[in-house]
Amino acid sequence: MTHPDFLWRNPDPKPAYDVVIVGGGGHGLATAYYLARNHGITNVAVLERGWLAGGNMARNTTIIRSNYLWDESAAIYEHSLKLWEGLSAELDYDLQFSQRGVLNLAHSLGDVREGRRRVNANRLNGVDAEWLDADEVRKFCPIINVSGSARYPVMGATLQRRGGIAKHDHVAWALARKADAYGIDLIQGCEVTGFELSGGRVTGVRTSRGPIAAGKVALAAAGHTSVLAALAGVRLPLQSHPLQALVSELLEPVLDCVVMSNAVHVYVSQAHKGELVMGAGIDAYNSYGQRGGVHVIEAQMAAALELFPLFGRVRVLRTWAGIVDVSPDASPIIGPTPVENLYVNAGWGTGGFKATPGAGWVYAHTIAGERPHPLAEPFGLDRFTTGALIDEHGAAAVAH
């Protein structure tokens, strides 16, 4: 057995590209891939300040689902889920995409009503969804404490059987390999430090490795989008927060589905390797520090132990934080900006991983066609002025 070849080249930047994508995470790589695959645009560079997929792509909890309440959200996330279902074969790489089912627990009558409403809304939008009562939850996931005396009584749950998890690194590597094969330059260690602007239009980027001319510039920088946009004189309705997650030591198989509880800010699955992967809610304050407060982890663990008494003797191996860009309505912002030829894909907040292929698909379409993809159209910047918000805060956005 020999060491595998490198999956992509490590090129120096060329003087000019048709499209420069800023950010080499999942969304940037997927956008590059679909620009080539769907639109034949291959004179493209992906500029990454650090290394490929070393930001939130390496820090998320890999949950994939599409059971959002509002029509616009269901459409774009379901588009993404359908892409996930064919992605391993298409990219010729085992993404370990496992449709093991996602439970969203209800702990109060309010949760029950919201859950049932969402199940009905999902079905009307062609998204698979089921309502389970407490006994059915126990049968589906026997290790959840559904007793009536539990601190957070389980009164039922929504179930999306097609939801699940995937191996985040494999997703990034597979997309990077294919993008590279199309001739796209993936340039690491290349920080964008400014933009060349001329008459309200962007014509290039200044980088730590010199200036690069660009026909179009597409931001895909998650938590750092505000910082980049400010360099182009654009203010975006985004706030950057730490979002923490953790893994336990490796365990034998103990949990074969994804369990989420919006009310107590816990979501947990067991990775293929065996560690429990858990996520918390965001830390309250703005931050770019990629770390959060221990008390947030403590509150999340306390809730997790109430739901899963079995985890009482499990040891936490590692905690970390990513910087997520949260929009006012907890929905993404995709489309043109006030600067001509400058595009933005941001505001995915705590839930961007699941959207990786879908976001890349509609963003590439938007960049190539110079008008928003129909699925992206409702997610334009103008919605904050028109008031046509897609308010997923109460519906699905507390925990992603």
Place this chain on the structure above:
Amino acid sequence: MLLIDCPHCGPRDENEYHYGGQAGIPYPLGETTDEEWAAFVFLRDNPKGWFRERWFHAHGCRTWFDVERHTVTHEVRKAR
């Protein structure tokens, strides 16, 4: 856990407080355009560096006050 200096109670743990976001956002006076109103409601600074922000001592004296905090180092200092 941040240690935040309440002007009334002194240094206290972060989880006694409620976060209030950017400080110094005045309510717009008079008629506003849709763009101005949207900016007032939705647009906030999001700097990587020093940030003037509001905190509410929810589990203490229940005073709102401003501090400056660095959004990378999390260092907190008195608002100037």
